[in-house]
Amino acid sequence: METDVAVRQAVYRHFVSTGAAPTVASLASTLGLTTRDIAAALQRLFERRVLVLSPDGDQILMAPPFSGIPTQHRVLTGGREYFANCAWDALGVLAALQQDGLIRSRCEQTGEPLDIPVHATGPESIPCTVHFAVPAALWWRDIVFT
Amino acid sequence: MLFFRSEERVNEWCQANGLPRRPLVTLTQLWRLSVAWYANRLTPEARRPAPSEMASIFTSIGLNGPFWDPQADEFR
Numbered sequence: 554m555e556t557d558v559a560v561r562q563a564v565y566r567h568f569v570s571t572g573a574a575p576t577v578a579s580l581a582s583t584l585g586l587t588t589r590d591i592a593a594a595l596q597r598l599f600e601r602r603v604l605v606l607s608p609d610g611d612q613i614l615m616a617p618p619f620s621g622i623p624t625q626h627r628v629l630t631g632g633r634e635y636f637a638n639c640a641w642d643a644l645g646v647l648a649a650l651q652q653d654g655l656i657r658s659r660c661e662q663t664g665e666p667l668d669i670p671v672h673a674t675g676p677e678s679i680p681c682t683v684h685f686a687v688p689a690a691l692w693w694r695d696i697v698f699t
Numbered sequence: 700m701l702f703f704r705s706e707e708r709v710n711e712w713c714q715a716n717g718l719p720r721r722p723l724v725t726l727t728q729l730w731r732l733s734v735a736w737y738a739n740r741l742t743p744e745a746r747r748p749a750p751s752e753m754a755s756i757f758t759s760i761g762l763n764g765p766f767w768d769p770q771a772d773e774f775r
Contacts, residue, residue, distance in 0.1 A: 565740070649740045650741075660702060662709070671730070680704055684721060684722075684724075
């Protein structure tokens, strides 16, 4: 659906330019649509697993790899700061933007800061590993936990 | 998916949280996964990989077995 593509692209443009999720009202203003049209499009995008919304549908929690809420995975690039949903998405932000950057996260067990410089060729080699707690078949059963 | 300083820290975290120890992925593997998944995410044509495409991506970077199979019955 044409409206859904337009809304999806506007959501991502907003994340890229501000580091934050757009509101329903700001999307309506940007696209010249009603808030009801925007809410319906967001719901369809949620059902197609393009976005993750809050339970009341009013807030965009995730437009993978971007997070609409602060997390422990911060990505610094191009003079902006982004939040990512998980370790994978932290690298995913830089892959999507196709920019060098710095991931500022932490060791989940100790809380020790983990800074990972990332270049076009990939991340620098630092002592670090990534644990996938949820099997692929279950990722969308609870995507926030995943 | 969470970062840890080492495998030992992963084991401690799993034990402390009563969670099973699952596969570990290197930063290099995760980068390849990220590029395959997200490199075109900002384009109008972007879409999530289909389950068969997901399985191919995992296999191509050495992530094999039912844990990485989006249609695996044993985890449903």
